[in-house]
Amino acid sequence: MKKRILAVPSMCFYSIIALCLIGIIIGSFFDFDISMVVANKTQLGTYFATFSPFFAYALFPAGGACLYVGLRKKGDSFKPLALILAVFGWFMAVYFSNEYFGKGVRPLFGYTPGESSPLLSVVCWLVWAILYSWVPFVVVRCVDDSDPDKLIAVGAALWLSSFAADAMMQWLKQVGSRPRPKYLLTLENPVSEFRNWWQMIPNKAGTNDSYQSWPSGHMSIVCVLFSLPVLTDCMKIESARKPRVNLTVFFFVCVFILLCGYNRMHMTNHFLSDVCFGTLNTTLLTAGIFTVFLNAVERHGKEISNSAKL
Numbered sequence: 001m002k003k004r005i006l007a008v009p010s011m012c013f014y015s016i017i018a019l020c021l022i023g024i025i026i027g028s029f030f031d032f033d034i035s036m037v038v039a040n041k042t043q044l045g046t047y048f049a050t051f052s053p054f055f056a057y058a059l060f061p062a063g064g065a066c067l068y069v070g071l072r073k074k075g076d077s078f079k080p081l082a083l084i085l086a087v088f089g090w091f092m093a094v095y096f097s098n099e100y101f102g103k104g105v106r107p108l109f110g111y112t113p114g115e116s117s118p119l120l121s122v123v124c125w126l127v128w129a130i131l132y133s134w135v136p137f138v139v140v141r142c143v144d145d146s147d148p149d150k151l152i153a154v155g156a157a158l159w160l161s162s163f164a165a166d167a168m169m170q171w172l173k174q175v176g177s178r179p180r181p182k183y184l185l186t187l188e189n190p191v192s193e194f195r196n197w198w199q200m201i202p203n204k205a206g207t208n209d210s211y212q213s214w215p216s217g218h219m220s221i222v223c224v225l226f227s228l229p230v231l232t233d234c235m236k237i238e239s240a241r242k243p244r245v246n247l248t249v250f251f252f253v254c255v256f257i258l259l260c261g262y263n264r265m266h267m268t269n270h271f272l273s274d275v276c277f278g279t280l281n282t283t284l285l286t287a288g289i290f291t292v293f294l295n296a297v298e299r300h301g302k303e304i305s306n307s308a309k310l
Helices: 010-038 043-051 059-074 076-109 118-142 148-176 217-233 242-266 272-309
Strands: none
Touching: 010 242, 010 272, 043 076, 043 242, 059 076, 059 118, 059 148, 059 217, 076 118, 076 148, 148 217, 148 272, 217 242, 217 272, 242 272
16 A cells, blocks of 8 residues: 555655745745735635635534544543534634634624624634634544544544644744734835845734734634544445545645635735745644554554464
8 A cells, every 4th residue: 555644545645735935936936926926906806815714623623523423433431522622623713713813703793892792702713703603513424433542532632733833833924033024015125124024023923913924824724724634534434435435535635725825925925925925834833743643552452463363
């Protein structure tokens, strides 16, 4: 069997890494020029930027559902813990969405801080709660519980990948403190403050969003979706069909990631190298975490099998 990374042939994974590196090289020479060409903020682009991370954050309740099914299969004593983790996964999706992208949703409901009723803010929060509520129920019904250890590993890896990608992105933004294209466009001479990604000024950004261009936060978030084929690999699908289904899911994830990358540039939030670095960081983190977790489960299974033969 050919080696697989994130439940797809390793060539798929290496192709993503190669494209990111090519994009970084091109961006290192033409970041500013490319951004000036594709800059075109639109209302549709704003909506896409606000709601596109939904699919990535849905992996939190999906991971919680995997932990729920796996732990329940381990015995009745794990049921309370399983339920707590399932609810926690749903809550984290709601929290991150409201924290990072709530400012784009609240105006849609007419909420203005300090003027509108606080209850309207609660309604906006409930929108996220409802949007994610169906995810754990669908995953619980669709996953194959014949290998609970694998489900627990996948659920834990989904969570850790998301947390690690977010933490790495936040740290790198402070290390780079790179000006965003939309900030540069407000200047009379944008080139005067433009900096390449390697021209870092650590900690200059602070809380100033105008200096948090590198790497792209959106891409760091949505690229956790490259783990989606691993989740589909845990579904109740005929074994012979799983490789084809996983590849199909990988293809749709790639299309979605490309749309997100273009969106970040044409909305003047990021340069090409920002997008590619965000993709590269998260893809490598996700692949590394899942490989460690799934290899541990495989080794554990072999040890149990060998013990049974003795």
